[in-house]
Amino acid sequence: MTRRREGDSGERIMARLLDGYDTDYACTDLAPHLGPRQARYRPLHWDPVPRDRTRVVRYTCCCAATYYEFISMGGSYGIRKIVQSDPPQVLYTGGWTRDVGELWWMRLLTGEAR
Numbered sequence: 001m002t003r004r005r006e007g008d009s010g011e012r013i014m015a016r017l018l019d020g021y022d023t024d025y026a027c028t029d030l031a032p033h034l035g036p037r038q039a040r041y042r043p044l045h046w047d048p049v050p051r052d053r054t055r056v057v058r059y060t061c062c063c064a065a066t067y068y069e070f071i072s073m074g075g076s077y078g079i080r081k082i083v084q085s086d087p088p089q090v091l092y093t094g095g096w097t098r099d100v101g102e103l104w105w106m107r108l109l110t111g112e113a114r
């Protein structure tokens, strides 16, 4: 449950939810959290359809409204973005070799890509 604080309006709670750091999931701190987006970040192209069957390799903490998974898609690698809206929005990027995928995953975590 979202923690309701004294004096919170519905709008303020929703603003925190959309901000990405106060959702229905308790944070176990077991998975990484994204750093803030850098001013000169590289925009990734997000597609609603995966290239192939997917398998999760790594993931970020799902306490955020939007979390990410580093995935293999058949023979290539990519990133799945999950926006925990109702209904959830799921988007994909990638088609990289593992090395290139790891580089983009690191850029995502450090805020150099989104």
Ligand SMILES: [Zn+2]
Residues within 6 Å of the ligand: 026, 027, 028, 029, 033, 061, 062, 063, 064
């Ligand atoms: Zn968390």
